[in-house]
Amino acid sequence: MITPAGIYLHIPFCATRCHYCNFATGGYDEQTAEHYVAALRREIESATGRWPEMTRQIETIYFGGGTPTTLRVDQLASLLEECRRHFEINAGVEITVEANPGSVNREYLTDLRGTGANRLSFGVQSFDDRELAMIGRSHQGIEARQAVEMARAAGFENISLDLIAGLPEQEMATWQRNLAGLFELAPEHLSVYLLELYRDAPLQHRIERGELQAIDDELTVAMYYELVDAAGRHGYDQYELSNWSRPGFESRHNLKYWTGAPYWAFGISAAGYSGSSRWSNTRNINHYLELIERGESPVADNSILSDDERQSEAIFLRLRLREGVDLREHQQRYGVDIAVRYQEELDRLHEAGLIELDESTLRISRAGKVLANEVFAAFI
Numbered sequence: 062m063i064t065p066a067g068i069y070l071h072i073p074f075c076a077t078r079c080h081y082c083n084f085a086t087g088g089y090d091e092q093t094a095e096h097y098v099a100a101l102r103r104e105i106e107s108a109t110g111r112w113p114e115m116t117r118q119i120e121t122i123y124f125g126g127g128t129p130t131t132l133r134v135d136q137l138a139s140l141l142e143e144c145r146r147h148f149e150i151n152a153g154v155e156i157t158v159e160a161n162p163g164s165v166n167r168e169y170l171t172d173l174r175g176t177g178a179n180r181l182s183f184g185v186q187s188f189d190d191r192e193l194a195m196i197g198r199s200h201q202g203i204e205a206r207q208a209v210e211m212a213r214a215a216g217f218e219n220i221s222l223d224l225i226a227g228l229p230e231q232e233m234a235t236w237q238r239n240l241a242g243l244f245e246l247a248p249e250h251l252s253v254y255l256l257e258l259y260r261d262a263p264l265q266h267r268i269e270r271g272e273l274q275a276i277d278d279e280l281t282v283a284m285y286y287e288l289v290d291a292a293g294r295h296g297y298d299q300y301e302l303s304n305w306s307r308p309g310f311e312s313r314h315n316l317k318y319w320t321g322a323p324y325w326a327f328g329i330s331a332a333g334y335s336g337s338s339r340w341s342n343t344r345n346i347n348h349y350l351e352l353i354e355r356g357e358s359p360v361a362d363n364s365i366l367s368d369d370e371r372q373s374e375a376i377f378l379r380l381r382l383r384e385g386v387d388l389r390e391h392q393q394r395y396g397v398d399i400a401v402r403y404q405e406e407l408d409r410l411h412e413a414g415l416i417e418l419d420e421s422t423l424r425i426s427r428a429g430k431v432l433a434n435e436v437f438a439a440f441i
């Protein structure tokens with residue numbers, strides 16, 4: 062049976078740049094946005110010819126960025142229309158749009174719902190105005206609450222909220238208030254990430270100059286466990302290391318990434334996967350526009366994965382999920398007996414309390430969740 066694919070569309074515009082951001086995004090201007098939407102449509106149009114081995118059957122579409130809601134609704138609708146023209150979109154498709162609180166109003170959200178978009182993912186990050194200003198977000202805490210209320214009124218029944226834990230100078234008390242703010246809004250889905258700063262992030266420079274104090278790892282770990290326990294008390298399932306949902310509201314699109322399903326990808330920096338090869342587009346918007354204009358491929362990297370790379374990737378992606386790795390299924394699919402091939406690594410991780418292993422399943426343990434990269438490294 063063919064596994065239906067997802068489609069990712071990257072919208073690289075933001076009102077301002079957050080002080081920790083490493084995504085391919087820049088300032089919004091109307092003319093560039095018009096050109097970019099036209100280019101995306103051309104890329105969608107030519108994609109099925111470019112990747113003939115990929116399924117055209119689609120069950121998720123995801124607008125990420127950047128801030129997709131910097132575009133007008135009719136621009137987002139035209140992109141959906143282009144997808145409908147060139148792919149077979151399943152009934153019940155999940156269509157997610159990432160949005161920033163403060164970038165949307167009731168009318169916009171109502172029109173967006175009218176396009177068929179049925180899931181919103183708001184980048185809340187914190188409810189604390191001091192923290193929001195420190196990390197350069199363009200909204201205030203109250204706007205996150207208003208955005209969720211407006212989204213509900215517009216008919217969205219599937220809302221995800223993002224938070225960041227481990228911000229400089231963050232205290233447990235502020236973190237607990239952020240969690241309380243989150244649960245009060247009763248979203249269907251939560252994504253919570255630990256702050257990771259790249260070398261040239263403005264926030265990293267402020268820490269290096271001594272203007273801000275990074276918090277220690279112990280406190281960050283305590284914040285993660287505070288979240289894990291609070292989310293459980295509020296009825297959310299932790300179905301992935303950084304993601305929680307009400308039953309039935311897991312991100313179907315992101316599950317494609319973790320379960321080795323195929324996904325198409327359009328726009329700058331977007332990365333796709335066919336089941337055997339992985340590719341990503343150029344990150345430079347001018348280069349992207351030129352290539353599309355000339356009718357050329359915007360792909361900058363394309364690698365074909367060996368069987369061994371695919372099986373090792375399958376282990377660490379599945380380890381992110383609550384279900385873990387089904388040992389028998391893995392052996393049937395890749396011909397690798399994990400217990401034999403990785404015996405030494407498994408003994409070491411088990412002794413350190415980072416994994417749980419029985420005859421049928423390998424899972425990451427509660428202690429392993431905060432040292433996940435160490436666990437994954439054992440299988441690479």
Ligand code: SF4
Pocket residue numbers: 074075077078079082083084086126127128161184
């Ligand atoms: S809104 Fe998101 S993509 Fe845009 S600058 Fe902030 S972190 Fe980066």
